[in-house]
Amino acid sequence: MMALQIEQLSHSFGGLLALSDVNLAVAPGERLAIIGPNGAGKTTLFNIVTGIFRPSAGRIRLLGQDVTRLPPHRRAQLGLARTFQITTLFPRLTVLDSVLLAVQGLDPVRFTLHRPREAYGHLRERAESLLAEWGLADRCHAVTGRLSYGEQRQVELILALAGAPKVLLLDEPTAGLSPAETASVAEMIRRFSRDTTILLIEHDMDVALELVDRITVLFQGRVLAEGSKDKIRSDPEVAAIYLGTDDA
Ligand SMILES: Nc1ncnc2c1ncn2[C@@H]1O[C@H](COP(=O)(O)OP(=O)(O)OP(=O)(O)O)[C@@H](O)[C@H]1O
């Protein structure tokens, strides 16, 4: 059974064909990079996999189950999580409160409005242990909007991990970061558990090559090339589109 399987997926925005007959399969525990120039359809693919858009054609299977018609929250319940290309934190919440909200999303009694304070104890422990595990314990009372951008992106990754997702989609987690911040975010992703299957959209080819097992190249909504890192690195068509754009 594949962790994620995308079959003959196409998507149009009005007259614009953003994705065209995309096929993709990712095995459990695998790490796949999706690369390609601006407008290639990478984020659209994530929006369809998470259920934000219903595809014009094709099918999405998550852990063997056809989720094409399921709303986003049902896919999340099945073990799908994502981060966004642009930061989506609540800037006025503290780091600990942000993580608490995320771990609370998993809690079976989360919809109880009034419950004894001790009921939050295990949630708080889980939030604190996540922050400690990822080296942000000393920032737990900081307001997220005042963290450095690199730390904000790390908090976003922690929020995505809070639900112990089976499949995690990361949309340019290092976008806008300095080389040093990029290195710490990359190190964090490298340390993620292999229980989590990862799809990574990444513009920085060095980061992508370092973090993943396999690469899919999207170009103008189509899969241009797909395969091992060596294969992609030596593919003349891939070289041509990357030399032809200034954002790679
Ligand atoms: N909600 C939308 N409505 C209309 N067109 C859209 C929408 N989202 C994306 N598009 C268009 O679909 C195409 C693919 O966009 P997408 O954001 O998926 O590209 P991308 O590969 O993620 O690019 P980038 O590297 O710049 O993030 C682009 O031409 C874009 O303008």
Ligand SMILES: [Mg+2]
């Ligand atoms: Mg994008």
